[in-house]
Amino acid sequence: MQPHSRRTFLALGLITLTTACTSSPESDPRSDVMPGNKGPGPDPDDPARLRAIAATDTLLAAYDTALATAGAQTALLRPLRADTAQHRAALAYGIPAASVPPAPTTPAATPTHTPATLAALERQTAQAHLTDLGAVQPPLARLLASVATSNTLHAAVLGAPLDDQPTPTTPPPPSATPAPATSTPGTSLPALQNALSAEHAAVYGYGVVGAHLPEDQQRADARTFYAAHQSQRDAWQRLLITLGATPTPAAGGYQLPFAVTDAPTATKLAAHLETRLTTVYADLVAALPAPQRPAAATALRDCALRAHHWGAPDTPFPGIPEPVPTPTVTRQS
Template sequence: MQPPSRRTFLALGLLLTGGALTACTDTPHQAPGSPAGDHNRPDPDEPVRRRALDATDALLAAYDALLPQAPQLQPLREDVARHRAALDTATPAPTPSTGAGASGAGTPGATASTTAAAAPTTAALASLERQTAQARLADLGAASPPLARLLASVSAAGVLHAVALGDAAPAAAAAPAPSTSASPSASTTASASAGGTAAPFQDALGAEHAAVYGYGVVGARLTDDGQRTAARTSLAAHQARRDAWQRLLAGSGATPDPAAAGYQLPFPVTDAASAGRLAAHLETRLTTVYADLVAAVATPQRPLAADALRESALRAHQWGAAPTAFPGITDAPAGTSTPTP
C-alpha cells in the first residue's frame, strides 16, 4: 500500500502507514508467525524488562504511600499499573496498599520503594517520576524495536506525570537534540545511510512540514496573547525539528522531501477554540510518528526520536489533548486502554 501523501497528513492524522513500522507493534514476547515453541527461548529483552519493572514497582510503592493523603493521584497510579502490565503481562501489578512500601516488599526494587514511601510528598513523587522516565531512555539502545517504542512512550508518560505533580524542572534530553547542532554527527548520518532508515526520517520530515503549516493556521485564529505566544514557540520548535531532519537526510546522501504547497486540515478551523484543538491534534499525531520512529531506526538514532516524542507529548498536554497512559501508541498494549483524543 502506498503511504498517503503529505497533503493528506492532517486529515488522516498519520503519515507513517508502511508495514515496516506497523510491524513494530507486535508484542515483544513472541515474534509474529514464529513457532509456538519459541516461547521457551530466552527473552533477549529480559534484562531491560526487569530493570523497567523494578523501577515501575518502586513508583507504585511511592504512589501507594501517598494515596491515603492524596487520593486524587489514583488516575496517575492507574497509568503506572498499566505501564507495568504492558512491560510484563505475565506478572500482575502490585495492588494499592496503605502500608508504606507494601507493594515493593520482596522485589529487587524494594529498597528504592521503601525510601520513596518513607517521605510521601508530592514533590518527592514528581522527582521519582522524572528520574524513572530518564532511566527508561537509558535502555533504548539495549531493547528490541517494539520494547524501545514502549519504553519511549512510557518515559514520555512519566514526564507528563511529573508535570502533573508540579515538577517544573526541564526534562533532560536522551541525547543532544538534532536542532542544537549545525549538522548531525558523523555516526548518526552514517548509520542513517547504512541502516536504510532514510524513509522513516523522510516520514518524520513530512510530519514536521505539515505541523509547520498547521501552526500557521493555528496562529492566525488565536486571539489570546498567551496562546499566540505558545503557538509561536511551538512553530519555532517544529521549524527547528524540520531543519534538523533535513540536515540529517542530506548528510546521509538522501534528498529531503520538500513541503507541499498546502495541507488538508482534519476539521474546519474558524476560531480560537478550533485552533487550539488543531494544535492538540498536530502534537498528538506527532507523538505517534515519533513513537514509530523509535522502533524504525538504528539504535544510535532512537534518542533523537524519543526526545521528539517527549516534546510533542508535552505540547499536546499544554494544548489540552486528552490524557493517555501511552503517548504515541494508539494500539495500546494488551491489558490497557488508551483514550483517543
C-alpha cells in the same frame, strides 16, 4: 492551492500512517506495546525489561504510600497510579511469570510522598527507561520511549516545571547486551522522510493556529512551538542530507482535518497536530538505529508535552494509540 498528494494528507494524519497501514501482526500497535518474544528461548531484552519493571514497581509503591494518606489529592493520584500499573503490565508481557517479581501490594512505611516527591520520582523513572533505549530491540525501544514520555507527563501533572526534562542520552549500562543491528540509517529513511513530512505539515498548521489566536500568551506559545517545529524540520533535513537522501519537500498546500475559524478550533488543531506527531515519533524510535533513537524520543516527549499544553487528553502510552489489553499469556521458559 495545489491538489493534495497522499503525502500531504498523511502528514496531517488524515489517513493511516505508512508505518501502521498493514494488517500483519508485526504492525499491530499492540504487538509493539507488548514486545515479548513469542518464540522459544530467552529474550535478549528481558534484562532491560526487568530493570524497567523494577523502576516502575518503585513508583507504584510510592503512589500506594501517597494514596494511603492522600485525602483530597486522591482524585489527582489515582489516574496516574492506574497508568503506571498499565506500564508495568506492558513491560512484563511475555516474560515467564516466575521471572517477574510480584507487584507491590502494600504501601511502604516510609517515606511519605507528596506530589512534589512523586513528580521527582516520575522523572527519575523516565530517565531510567531512557537509559536502556539504545540497548534493546526496536519494539521495546518504542515502548520505553512511550512510557518515559508518560512519566514526564505525569510529572507535569504533579507540578514539575516543563523546562528541565529528562534527556535520553541512552548510554547502555555495563551489564546490558547490545541489541542486534536490526535497522540501519538506510532502512530507516522512509520513517525519517515521514517525520519530515509531518513537520512540514506542523509548520503549516501552526501558521493557521497563530492566525486565529488573540495577541496574548496563547499566541506567544504558538510562536514558540512554531519555531520548535521549524527547528525539528531543519534537523531532519540535515540528517537526511548527511545520509545521502534528498529531503522530502513541503507540499504546496495542506488540507486541514477540520475548519479553523476561531481560537477554540485553533487550539484544537494544535492539539491534533502534536498528538499525530507523537505517533510519528514513537514509530521513528523503533525505525532508527540505536545511536539515533534519542533524537526521536526527545521529539516524542516534546510533542506530547505540547499536546498536553493545548488540552489533548493524556494517555498511558503516548504515540501508541491502541489500548493495552491485560496480558493473559506468558512465554514459556
